[in-house]
Amino acid sequence: MTYTLSQISKTLNLDFNGNDIEIDGIHTLAEASSSQLSFFNDAKYAFQLPKTKAGAVLIDSEHAKLLPVSTIALITDEPYLKLAYASKLFAHTLSTVSEAPKMGSDCDIDESVRFGSGVVLGENVTILAGCYLGDHVSVGSNTILHPNVTLYHGTKIGRNCIIHSGTVIGCDGYGFAHTKQGEHVKIYQNGNVVVEDDVEIGANCTVDRAVFGSTVIRRGTKLDNLIQIAHNCDIGEHTLCAAQVGLAGSTKLGRNVVMGGQSATAGHLEVGDFSTIAGKGGVTKSLEGGKTYAGFPAVEIKVWRKMQAALMRLVKNR
Amino acid sequence: MTYTLSQISKTLNLDFNGNDIEIDGIHTLAEASSSQLSFFNDAKYAFQLPKTKAGAVLIDSEHAKLLPVSTIALITDEPYLKLAYASKLFAHTLSTVSEAPKMGSDCDIDESVRFGSGVVLGENVTILAGCYLGDHVSVGSNTILHPNVTLYHGTKIGRNCIIHSGTVIGCDGYGFAHTKQGEHVKIYQNGNVVVEDDVEIGANCTVDRAVFGSTVIRRGTKLDNLIQIAHNCDIGEHTLCAAQVGLAGSTKLGRNVVMGGQSATAGHLEVGDFSTIAGKGGVTKSLEGGKTYAGFPAVEIKVWRKMQAALMRLVKNR
C-alpha cells in the first residue's frame, strides 16, 4: 500500500504544505527509509533525529528542528497517537480468499487445511488437519505442522521445524496509543514473524508479529508449551524455553540461553549468551551472559539463595 | 428448560410436600427470581435469606427459618452438593446440529466455519477458517474472528472487536461441589460471557462462562495472549491485561486498570479504577484505585521495593 504524504496528513488531521512524497510504510527513526513515515515520542531517542533517513516524521515542533533537511516534519503534540491512526492505513486486509499454495514434492497436506493467497511450501512438508496459513506464508522443507496450528499472514517458517498443535504464530503484538480520555488506539502490527531452521515450538504457544520489522526465532531454538513471545523479540540460536515462559516486547535472548518454566522478562532488555534463568524468575534488566539467575527481580542464583536463607533465619529467630 | 419443584426434589432425593411451582433456572440468593432455585451454604450470606425472592432454596433446616414465607425450603445437609446435581438439569444440550446464521450485509465467513443454531451476526463481520460459534452466539458489526476461535453457546461479542486465534470464550467455569469421599461433582455453568464493543482479545486466551449470570469484559478493554479470565469476572472499561495474566473467579477490575504480565488475582475481590499491578504481582485482597502495586501478596510498589532492598541488605551484611 502506498499513500501520498498529503493523503496521510489529511487522514491524521495534520497540516502539511510541502513537496509531496509517496509513503509505503512506517518504521522506527533508526530503520525508516526515505519512503517511510516515522515518529518521535521519547526524548531518549533524540540523538537519532539528525541521522534519520525517514521520508517524514510525526514529531513535536520543538524537536522537529533536529531533523535533517531531507526529512519532512509532521508537527503534532500527540505523535504516538497519530502513529496509531497512521498504522491502520498500512494494515493487511484480512479476507477468506483462498488459493492453492505453491509446493515442492512429497508434501502431505490434510484436506481440511486452509490457505490464504501466495503461500509457498518447500518439499516434504506435512500439514495436519485444521491448520491455517495466511497470505504469503512460507514453510521450509521437511517442516511439520501438527493439527490446528495458525500462521498469520507473512509468517516465514524455516526448514526442519516442528510446530505443535494450537500454536499461533504471527498474531498481533500488544501495542496501543492512548487518548486523553483513557481509550486505547490500536497500533496495527505491520511486521511479521521469522522462524529459522531446526526450530521446535510446543503446543498452544503464541508468537506475536513485529510492529515493524520481524520477530525472530533463530536456528535450533526449542520452545516448550504455552509460551508467549511478544512483538519484536529476537531469540538467539539454540536457546531453550521451558513451559509458560513469557517474553515481553523487544526482549533479546542470546544464543544457548535457558529460561526455566514460568520465567519471564520485562521487555526492551538483553539476556546474554549461555545465561540460565531459573524457573519463575523475572528478568527486569539486561543480564550478562554465562551466569545463572533466579528470583524476581532476577539476581545471580547464589545471591537469591542467600536471600532465601536470610529470610528463613528471620523466621527461625522469633 | 423448566421443571416442577417436585421433579427437582425427586431427582435430588429430597423431601418436598408443598404447593408445587415451576422452576426455570438457578441463581444466587440475591439474584434469584420466584421461578428460580437458589442455595445457601455460607453463613456470611445469612443476611440475604430474609430478602431473597427465590422460588425455592436448598438449605439446612436451621437457617430455613430465616426464609420469607413466599420461598420454599428444600432441606438438606449438603446444599452445595445438591446444587451441583440440580445444575445438571439446566445444562445446555450439546450437539452438532448446525444452522446457517442470520447475518447482516458484507460479512466474510470462511467456508470451514461451523455454526450451532440461532447464531446472529451483524454487518461486515469477518470470520476466518476453523472458527466455531455455538448455539445462540451473537457477534456485532465489524468484528473480526481470526482462525480457530471457539465461542461456546450463548456468548455475546460486541461491535468492532478483534478476537485472535485459538482463543476460547464461554468455556465452563471451574466449579465443583465435593462429596464426603473426596469426589468432585460438576456445577454446570449455565451463565454466559458478554464482551462489549471495541474489545481486543489476544491469542490462546480462555474466558470462562459464568456459573449464573454473565462474565463481562467491558468496552474498550484490550487483552494480550494466554490470559485466563475465570467465571463471573467483571473487567472494567479500557482495562489492559498483559500476557499470561490470570484472574480467579468473580474478580472485579475497575476501569483503566493495568495488569502486568503473569500477574494474577485471587478471586472474589475488587481492584479499583486506574490501578496498576506490576508484572508477576499476585493480588490477594481488594485494592484501592489509582495506585501501583507489586509483589505477592501485592503491596504498594514503593513498599515492595523497600522489601527487596531490605532483603538485599540482609545478604550484604553477611
Added chain:
Amino acid sequence: MTYTLSQISKTLNLDFNGNDIEIDGIHTLAEASSSQLSFFNDAKYAFQLPKTKAGAVLIDSEHAKLLPVSTIALITDEPYLKLAYASKLFAHTLSTVSEAPKMGSDCDIDESVRFGSGVVLGENVTILAGCYLGDHVSVGSNTILHPNVTLYHGTKIGRNCIIHSGTVIGCDGYGFAHTKQGEHVKIYQNGNVVVEDDVEIGANCTVDRAVFGSTVIRRGTKLDNLIQIAHNCDIGEHTLCAAQVGLAGSTKLGRNVVMGGQSATAGHLEVGDFSTIAGKGGVTKSLEGGKTYAGFPAVEIKVWRKMQAALMRLVKNR
C-alpha cells in the same frame, strides 16, 4: 517397528559384534524388556544396572561391567545423545491418512472432525467441530470433546470425561540431548497419554505424551484452563489444578491434591496425598501429604506467612 541391534548400532555409528537381537522399543533401565534398548547416563541409577532386563544398553565402558550377562552393552561416551538418535527410529510416522473410527451407538460427531487410523470411540461420545483424533486414539463412552481439541496418536481418554476447546493432549514432551557444539537433538517421545474416567480438562491446556510409558491423569481429576502437564507426570485421583498451573516432567501428584492458580512444580518430585499448594507457589522438592504449602521455594504456609511478616517488619523499622 522392529530393528536388529546391528542395524541400530550401525545407525548410531557404534561397534557391535555379538549375537544379534531384535529391538522393538526403548525404555528406562528399570522398565526395559529383553526386546528393548535402554541407556545409562546418570550415576545415581548405577544401582539399577545389575538388575536391568533390557536387551541392550547404551553405556560407557566403565559402567558396562555392571550389566547382567544377558544384556548387551553398546559402548559410547555419549549415551544420552545416542539415545536421542535411536529414539527417532521408533517415532510414529505422521500422515494425513484418515479412516472412519469404530464407534459405539449414539455418538454425535461433527462432520468437520478429522480422524487418523484405528480410532475407537465408545457409546454416546460427542465430538464437536474442528477436533482431531490421531492414529489409534481411543475415547470412552459419554465423553465430550468440545470444538478444536487435538488428541495426538495413541492418546487414551476414559469414560465420562469432558475436554474443553483448544486443549492438546499427547503433544511431544520437551526432551533433548545436547551436542558438544550446543545443539539440541530431539528425543522422540514414543510414549502416550492416558486420561482415566471422570476427568475434566479445561480449555487450551497441554498434556505432553511420555518419552517412554505413559503420562497419566487419574480418575476424577479436574483441571482448569491453560495448564501444562509435562511428560511422564502422574496425577492422582480427584486432584484439582487451578488455571495456569505448570507441572514439570515426571511430577507425581497424589490423590486429592489441590494446586492453586499459577503454581508449579520443578519435576522429578512427589507431592503427597491431600496436599494443597497455594496460588503462585513453586514446589522444588518432594512434599509430605496433608499439609498446605506456599511461596517459592514452597514451604509450609504458616512459615511463608511468617516470612512475609518478617519482611514487612524490616521495612517498617526503617
